[in-house]
Amino acid sequence: MLLCSCAQQPTLYPKHVVFPKGATAEQKIDMVSRLVPTPQQLEWQQMELSAFLHFGINTFTGNEWGDGNDDPALFNPSELDCEQWVRTLAECGFKMAIITAKHHDGFCLWPTETTDYSVKSSPWREGKGDVVKELRDACQKYGLKFGVYLSPWDRNAECYGDSPAYNRLFIAQLTELLTNYGKVDEVWFDGACAEGANGKRQEYDWEAILGTIRQLQPTAVTAIMGDDVRWVGNEGGIGRTTEWSATAIAPGCYTDKIANNHALGLEEMSKDLGSRELIARASEAYWYPSEVDVSIRPGWFHRSSEDDKVRSLSNLVDIYFNSVGRNSLLLLNIPPDQRGLIHETDCQRLKALSAYLAKTFSTNLIISNSTRCTIAEGDTKIYDVTPNAVVNTILLQEDITLGQHVEEFVVEGFYDGSWHYIAEGTTIGYKRLLRFSACSPERVRISICSSRGPAHLLNVGLYYATPLDSSTTHHSFSDVDTSTWQAIGIDATDAFDNNPKSVWRSEGLTPLVVDMGEVLDIAGFRYTPATEGLEGTIFNYLFYVSTDNKEWTLCDTNGEFCNIMHNPIPYSVRFGKRYSARYFRIVPTREIEERTMTSIAEIGIILE
Numbered sequence: 171m172l173l174c175s176c177a178q179q180p181t182l183y184p185k186h187v188v189f190p191k192g193a194t195a196e197q198k199i200d201m202v203s204r205l206v207p208t209p210q211q212l213e214w215q216q217m218e219l220s221a222f223l224h225f226g227i228n229t230f231t232g233n234e235w236g237d238g239n240d241d242p243a244l245f246n247p248s249e250l251d252c253e254q255w256v257r258t259l260a261e262c263g264f265k266m267a268i269i270t271a272k273h274h275d276g277f278c279l280w281p282t283e284t285t286d287y288s289v290k291s292s293p294w295r296e297g298k299g300d301v302v303k304e305l306r307d308a309c310q311k312y313g314l315k316f317g318v319y320l321s322p323w324d325r326n327a328e329c330y331g332d333s334p335a336y337n338r339l340f341i342a343q344l345t346e347l348l349t350n351y352g353k354v355d356e357v358w359f360d361g362a363c364a365e366g367a368n369g370k371r372q373e374y375d376w377e378a379i380l381g382t383i384r385q386l387q388p389t390a391v392t393a394i395m396g397d398d399v400r401w402v403g404n405e406g407g408i409g410r411t412t413e414w415s416a417t418a419i420a421p422g423c424y425t426d427k428i429a430n431n432h433a434l435g436l437e438e439m440s441k442d443l444g445s446r447e448l449i450a451r452a453s454e455a456y457w458y459p460s461e462v463d464v465s466i467r468p469g470w471f472h473r474s475s476e477d478d479k480v481r482s483l484s485n486l487v488d489i490y491f492n493s494v495g496r497n498s499l500l501l502l503n504i505p506p507d508q509r510g511l512i513h514e515t516d517c518q519r520l521k522a523l524s525a526y527l528a529k530t531f532s533t534n535l536i537i538s539n540s541t542r543c544t545i546a547e548g549d550t551k552i553y554d555v556t557p558n559a560v561v562n563t564i565l566l567q568e569d570i571t572l573g574q575h576v577e578e579f580v581v582e583g584f585y586d587g588s589w590h591y592i593a594e595g596t597t598i599g600y601k602r603l604l605r606f607s608a609c610s611p612e613r614v615r616i617s618i619c620s621s622r623g624p625a626h627l628l629n630v631g632l633y634y635a636t637p638l639d640s641s642t643t644h645h646s647f648s649d650v651d652t653s654t655w656q657a658i659g660i661d662a663t664d665a666f667d668n669n670p671k672s673v674w675r676s677e678g679l680t681p682l683v684v685d686m687g688e689v690l691d692i693a694g695f696r697y698t699p700a701t702e703g704l705e706g707t708i709f710n711y712l713f714y715v716s717t718d719n720k721e722w723t724l725c726d727t728n729g730e731f732c733n734i735m736h737n738p739i740p741y742s743v744r745f746g747k748r749y750s751a752r753y754f755r756i757v758p759t760r761e762i763e764e765r766t767m768t769s770i771a772e773i774g775i776i777l778e
């Protein structure tokens with residue numbers, strides 16, 4: 171792309187571009203470099219921090235995924251106060267709140283006309299309450315944007331799986347949410363789904379669903395199964411170091427494009443979504459920026475048993491650098507508790523995060539009235555630094571209204587009379603943050619080593635981020651000492667050695683029988699999956715106990731580590747009663763991707 175003062179403005183492609191037949195790799199890259207966000211996508215990206223509020227029937231059952239059969243009478247928050255949520259979020263720099271208006275269990279937080287499975291049938295506010303409205307009003311009061319999560323998967327709706335009927339129901343629910351609550355800024359559709367109770371798989375009518383949004387809330391962005399915002403591919407808070415917003419992957423709701431994604435070997439979890447090599451093979455590209463969704467707690471819903479497992483400040487700061495600092499928006503989940511309040515610990519942690527970020531990024535230590543500049547590929551730009559300032563963090567931003575261009579850059583500092591390497595990176599996009607060893611350069615030099623046309627930098631900043639103690643939350647894998655446990659018939663000590671890094675793996679769906687050496691009254695068990703190499707992670711299981719290794723009792727569980735494929739954390743299963751056991755047997759019945767393999771990083775027992 172040629173640019174000079176007399177040149178015509180290059181054609182920009184908002185959101186989508188189709189390559190002409192026979193386009194060369196170079197032509198395709200040129201066109202991709204001119205893909206830009208829509209005004210809504212730009213505004214969305216600039217928020218940087220958005221809050222998820224997982225709240226619903228699961229808050230009262232302790233489940234991650236309810237099965238749609240929980241009694242609505244369970245939903246009864248004692249002190250629900252959406253203003254407390256939103257005030258906390260606003261004070262801590264969040265720009266939007268997204269509520270789980272309906273999670274997979276089908277329980278609706280608003281008095282919908284479409285089903286009785288809602289707040290209407292609960293004792294809360296004598297069945298006259300409306301959480302969606304209370305949140306909406308609070309957002310209005312504190313100036314936050316407002317979004318709704320409406321789970322396409324519904325484990326309560328009888329017609330789920332009967333595709334046309336459920337599509338009608340879903341669109342009716344969406345219509346209520348998009349008509350009765352003023353402006354809605356984001357609609358979030360999760361991708362999780364399964365067969366309905368009738369054994370049929372639901373075929374969603376995405377065209378009609380997205381059409382409803384476009385018609386009723388034309389400025390709302392649509393996320394995940396929508397076509398404005400892309401799921402980063404994990405729920406651990408980790409963006410890619412190379413993160414292209416201009417990408418070859420087509421949104422999953424474009425059902426006619428799924429075959430293209432497959433042909434290109436692309437899914438949301440793919441490492442490469444926008445390299446030159448990939449674009450050369452693609453026939454079109456999208457502005458489809460990444461959103462990192464992660465919970466401040468191990469699970470998505472509040473559980474008092476996890477009040478001591480709220481992420482540490484250091485962990486939250488790492489998540490910020492690995493999401494906002496990697497060209498993504500951070501959607502942090504802060505689940506209200508059974509009172510209907512954001513728990514004190516979560517509030518305190520959010521305040522600490524916001525204070526840390528405010529302190530770190532308050533003063534740019536580069537001396538310049540404006541750091542905005544255009545740098546050609548192979549060129550550099552030098553900035554003076556505040557004398558004697560100690561720095562360890564660089565911030566770079568591209569002007570994405572002109573597209574995303576930078577492919578490789580290097581940062582150097584001038585001190586002790588010469589240039590020294592400081593840091594390097596690949597993509598920049600909306601924002602890139604890099605941390606490096608502290609130094610005091612007199613000047614800093616940015617080199618654009620590789621770029622798709624000139625790099626239009628909007629902002630360059632140097633800062634000092636106080637290092638934090640990075641000790642991570644300690645998970646206890648078992649309530650009893652496992653060092654004397656024996657696996658029966660196989661060598662599986664890796665499964666209970668208290669070290670989640672050593673993983674017991676087996677070909678096949680292999681049952682594991684463990685002799686604990688003494689009879690215990692057990693209240694549940696805890697399964698810790700491998701966090702690297704998810705192959706073999708158990709999704710469905712049966713859990714048995716025995717006192718003599720002859721007579722076995724099947725324990726009462728729901729037999730499912732729901733959402734473990736996206737959130738591979740330790741899962742605690744409580745039976746709701748006690749079983750006497752010297753032996754236990756876990757029988758995997760389905761692996762997360764239906765492979766015939768088993769892996770267990772840790773298995774332990776819960777006594778309380």
Ligand code: FUL
Nearest residue numbers: 234360362463470733736
């Ligand atoms: C997942 C869901 O299954 C979780 O329960 C949660 O809502 C998360 C944000 O998306 O896929």
